[in-house]
Amino acid sequence: MASIKLNNIVKSYGAFLGVREMTLDIKDEEFLVLLGPSGCGKTTTMRMIAGLEQPTEGEIIIGDEVVTGVDARDRDVAMVFQGYALYPNMSIYENIRFPLRMRGVPKAEQDALIRRAAQMVELGDYLDRKPGALSGGQRQRAALARAVVRQPQVFLMDEPLSNLDAKLRASMRVQIKHLQRQLRVTTVYVTHDQIEAMTLADRIVIMDKGAIQQIGTPDQIYADPANTFVAGFIGQPPMNLIAGIANSGTFAAQGINVACPLGLSGKVTLGIRPEDCSVGGDNMQGMVYGVEPTGDMTYLTVTTGAKQIEVKAARDFRSDIDVPISIGFDPARLYFFDEQGQRLRGKA
Structure with a gap:
């Protein structure tokens, strides 16, 4: 060998x-x-x-x-x-x-x-x-x-x-x-x-x-x-990538607000995997776009503005479409990237 x-x-x-x-x-x-x-x-x-x-x-x-x-x-x-x-x-x-x-x-x-x-x-x-x-x-x-x-x-x-x-x-x-x-x-x-x-x-x-x-x-x-x-290529579905603005420890985009490292400022991209999102919470407000039961889990698509976010919800989750919904993000599983797409690292 x-x-x-x-x-x-x-x-x-x-x-x-x-x-x-x-x-x-x-x-x-x-x-x-x-x-x-x-x-x-x-x-x-x-x-x-x-x-x-x-x-x-x-x-x-x-x-x-x-x-x-x-x-x-x-x-x-x-x-x-x-x-x-x-x-x-x-x-x-x-x-x-x-x-x-x-x-x-x-x-x-x-x-x-x-x-x-x-x-x-x-x-x-x-x-x-x-x-x-x-x-x-x-x-x-x-x-x-x-x-x-x-x-x-x-x-x-x-x-x-x-x-x-x-x-x-x-x-x-x-x-x-x-x-x-x-x-x-x-x-x-x-x-x-x-x-x-x-x-x-x-x-x-x-x-x-x-x-x-x-x-x-x-x-x-x-x-x-x-x-x-890499973030958008790996994962099924892949990581959600959301462009927004970081300022004074907060990342904001349309319908989305989360804490971010204090050192981040200006245009950044937030990454969050679908399995690290949960139904309920105060990080995202949107509308149900699609619900896809697969047996072991339910794939949920939520829109906020022109952006679609994928969520892995519980197997028994069901919802009509075009109804309001709130989504929470696991704060320990947030990723941030600069304008060139490179990973930003730092403590929140």
């Missing part, structure tokens, strides 16, 4: 910068997720680690070897793609076997390796079938087995669950994490799905416009966002 280091990596396409001066240390055996919206540079970063693209500037190290410029086939990494990339005319057994043949593994050793990999992903009874006879989840597990059988230093996974329905995605998340813990292989996983990132990662790298916005554990990213981009 191996660590991965990216030292001042830049990837440009003419005048366009796809990745901007990225420096990142990925620990041996770590499960690291690159998370961000489409076009943020996460897949480009992974492709550079794989050797499918070369950086314009900077250095990539896998283990103790500088691999910048080294062909993908010589990097000892295994990739799992969104589209499975299985050979439709081959059985699952032969699909899993294919990388062993390409690497010249002795034929006498191949069968045991194939069956071990298949058992790890619960496909031992499907080895004689072709991909077209399997479900989407089974095909993705076959792609995982083909990566596992290589016994690589690094797994690279590019949105491997995007083609699956919600139920299959949930079960595959558990299987991927369990498999990575079993094999103890350094893994880089690319996704735009924050639920995948939060449930799978040891650490998350949040990217936007080719640059790293924040690196941390899922708990750190959620509880301590560095800026409004």
